[in-house]
Structures are given as structure tokens and as C-alpha cells.
Amino acid sequence: MATRCSTQVTIVNALGLHARPAARLAQLCQQFHSRIELRQETKTADASSVLALLMLASSQGKSVEVIAEGDDAETAMQAVVQLIANGFEEG
Structure with a gap:
């Protein structure tokens, strides 16, 4: 049975979710089997x-x-939250 989980996180990097962080986030999400969405x-x-x-x-x-929803939802959600909380590792 698929797991579903969610949490809130704040965008912290100065330029927000522009092209480079969006590409980094999309690449990260493609590594997981779960469906991952962001809602704003x-x-x-x-x-x-x-x-x-x-x-x-x-x-x-x-x-x-x-x-995140799927077999690895918890792991996927934690990885996405960590990337966003770290400012997409910019600067």
C-alpha cells in the first residue's frame, strides 16, 4: 500500500525557485518512485x-x-524538504 505524507517548508534562497533550483529539484524527484508535488x-x-x-x-x-505519495514517499519528502531548506545549495 502506498504511503502519503506532506509537510510545509519555506523557500529560503534569495532568488526563490528559479530555473537552476527548479532543475535541481526536478532531478532529485525523478530519482524516487513516489509522485511528489509542491503546493503553494x-x-x-x-x-x-x-x-x-x-x-x-x-x-x-x-x-x-x-x-509525496508512493512506496518511498517519506524518504522522498525528506530529501525534497532538505534541498529546499538548504537553499537548493546555492551560494
Whole structure:
């Protein structure tokens, strides 16, 4: 049975979720079997799609919900939260 989990995290890097962090996040999400989404206010994006992530227009200080569903959902969610909390390892 698939696991579903979610948590909130704040975008901390100065430029927000622009092209480079979106690509890094999408690559990370593609390593997992679970479906991973980011939800910001009323918008939801497939976290394995760079374009979908860019459409969220997440800027510094915005809170996003990380939602993962699948066999490795907990591990996937923790990896995504860590990447976002570390500012996508920029600078």
C-alpha cells in the first residue's frame, strides 16, 4: 500500500525557485518512485517537472507544502524538504 505524507517548508534562497533550483529539484524527484508535488496557496505543481515548478513562481519567504505519495514517499519528502531548506545549495 502506498504511503502519503506532506509537510510545509519555506523557500529560503534569495532568488526563490528559479530555473537552476527548479532543475535541481526536478532531478532529485525523478530519482524516487513516489509522485511528489509542491503546493503553494491554490497552485499545485508536479515536482519532477521544471516547467511546472517555475509556474509556481515561488519567491523567498513563500511557504510551500511538499506532498509525496508512493512506496518511498517519506524518504522522498525528506530529501525534497532538505534541498529546499538548504537553499537548493546555492551560494
